Every structure is written in C-alpha cells, then in structure tokens.
Amino acid sequence: MLVIGLTGGIGMGKSSAAAHFRRHGVPVFDADDYVHQLYEGEAVPLIEDAFPGTTRDGRVDRTLLAKEVAGRPDRLKQLEEIVHPLVVQAEIDFLCDQEDAGVPMAVLEIPLLFETGAETRVDVTVAVSAPEDVQRQRVLERLGMTAEKFEALRARQLDDADRRARADHGLDSGSSLENLQAQLDVLIESLKLQDGSVMERLRAQRH
Numbered sequence: 001m002l003v004i005g006l007t008g009g010i011g012m013g014k015s016s017a018a019a020h021f022r023r024h025g026v027p028v029f030d031a032d033d034y035v036h037q038l039y040e041g042e043a044v045p046l047i048e049d050a051f052p053g054t055t056r057d058g059r060v061d062r063t064l065l066a067k068e069v070a071g072r073p074d075r076l077k078q079l080e081e082i083v084h085p086l087v088v089q090a091e092i093d094f095l096c097d098q099e100d101a102g103v104p105m106a107v108l109e110i111p112l113l114f115e116t117g118a119e120t121r122v123d124v125t126v127a128v129s130a131p132e133d134v135q136r137q138r139v140l141e142r143l144g145m146t147a148e149k150f151e152a153l154r155a156r157q158l159d160d161a162d163r164r165a166r167a168d169h170g171l172d173s174g175s176s177l178e179n180l181q182a183q184l185d186v187l188i189e190s191l192k193l194q195d196g197s198v199m200e201r202l203r204a205q206r207h
Contacts, residue, residue, distance in 0.1 A: 002105040002196035003095060005122035007113035009157050010150070011139035013128045013173030013180060018109045020184045028107040029094045031087055038086055046082050051075075070152075084116065091121065092202050099199055105191060114158050114166050123196040126187070127167035129160055130174035 006021070006028070008014045018028045039047075039060035047065065048055040054064040069076040091108055098106040110118050119125055130138075139150050157163075164170045169187055173180045 001095070001099040001103060001199055002124065002191060002194050003122045003198050003202075004105060004107045004191065005113050005119055005125045006107050006109045006128070007111060007125065007163065007167070008128035008173075009135065009160055009163065010111070010153050011135040012130050012160070013171070014109055014111065016173065016177060016180060017126070017128050017171060017184060018107065020181050021107050021188070024184075024188050026105055026107055026188070027094075027098050027103060028109055029091055031091070031108065031110045034087055034090050035083060038083060043083055043086060047079070050078055050082060080116075088121070089206075092206050095199065095202060096206055105196070112157065114163060115156070119166070121198060121202060123198050124169065124191065124194065125167045126169045126171060127163045128171045128173050128180075129164055130172070132160070134174045135160075 004021075004026075006014060006017060008017075018030065021028050038044075039062065040058075044055055044058060044060055047060050051065060051068045054061055054068055056064075065079070069079055095106055095108075108118070108122060110116070113119055113122075113125065136150065139145055139153075140147065158166075171180060171183050171187070
C-alpha cells in the first residue's frame with residue numbers, strides 16, 4: 001500500500017484536498033481531528049497531570065491549555081511529548097487496518113508533517129499551497145481568528161516555500177476549488193502507478 005503524507009500551512013486548502021482524496025475512495029487520517037478526540041478521551045488525565053487545572057468535565061479546555069503553552073517552548077514541547085506518540089500509534093493502526101482491507105493507497109493529513117519528522121512515515125509527500133494574501137484572507141475569515149493568532153500559528157509552521165521545496169508534489173489552491181480538484185485528479189492517477197515500501201517498517205512499530 002502507498003502511504004501519502006498530505007500537508008500545508010493553515011488556510012492553504014488541506015481539508016479541501018483531503019475531501020477530494022476521499023471522493024476518490026482514498027481513506028484519510030486527519031491528525032488534527034484525532035488530537036481533538038484525544039482531548040476528550042485518552043489524553044485528558046495525562047494532560048491534567050502535566051498541566052493541572054486545564055481540564056473541565058472530563059475534557060481538555062483548549063483555551064486554558066493554550067494559555068499554559070503560549071510563549072513557553074518548554075511547556076509546548078512537554079505537551080507534544082504527551083500527544084505526539086498517541087497520534088503516531090493511531091496513524092499506524094489506521095494504516096495497518098487499511099492495508100489489511102486491501103486498500104491500494106491511504107493518506108495521512110498532517111499539518112506539521114515536515115516540522116515533526118512525519119515524512120519518514122510516508123512514501124510520498126504532497127503539499128497544498130496558496131499565495132500569502134489568499135492564505136491570510138481565508139484564515140482571518142474564520143470565526144474567532146485574529147491577526148495575532150494567525151501570525152502565532154504561522155510562526156510554528158515551516159515557511160511555505162521551504163515546504164513546497166521539500167514535498168514530492170505541490171498543489172496550488174490559490175485560484176479555485178475546481179482547479180485544485182483537477183490537479184488532484186491527475187496526481188491521484190499518477191500515484192496509482194507507484195508502489196509503497198514504508199508499511200513494512202510501520203507494522204514493526206505497531207504496539
């Protein structure tokens with residue numbers, strides 16, 4: 001099975017690309033969505049132990065947790081050391097299940113793919129990109145988003161040009177959704193011709 005790593009900065013169009021993969025019948029694991037699940041389940045006692053007072057009613061209060069790690073790289077690293085291994089194991093379980101089901105390819109949608117070294121867990125990387133002004137406009141239209149929050153989020157992410165340079169394939173989402181989907185149609189057909197090799201190693205890492 002071919003494992004595809006899908007990435008891109010905030011507001012670049014990852015979700016739209018992931019949705020199109022799904023429409024082609026390609027299963028997608030959304031790392032951000034899984035973190036949300038962890039914040040309501042398995043990670044709650046671990047985070048409360050490390051960051052007392054940041055959980056409410058059996059779930060992580062993301063606002064309180066954000067205040068704990070804001071501007072404190074050591075605390076952010078501590079949080080990542082709790083959450084990251086749980087996400088990685090969930091990704092591996094997902095991929096093994098898909099391969100067992102006979103699926104020819106699967107996608108890991110990971111915003112910080114290169115930043116966290118996740119490219120070592122995929123066969124091929126795909127970066128979705130848009131011009132900076134388009135990115136900014138999209139993000140600032142989101143409910144509760146401010147220019148300060150946007151810049152803080154972007155500061156944690158790889159520069160877009162660097163991300164594109166490191167990716168095996170680049171997709172432009174700056175013009176229209178239809179154009180992005182057309183690029184994906186071509187890419188998916190080409191990926192069908194590729195063989196994957198990473199699954200053997202990932203299976204060995206499965207708990």
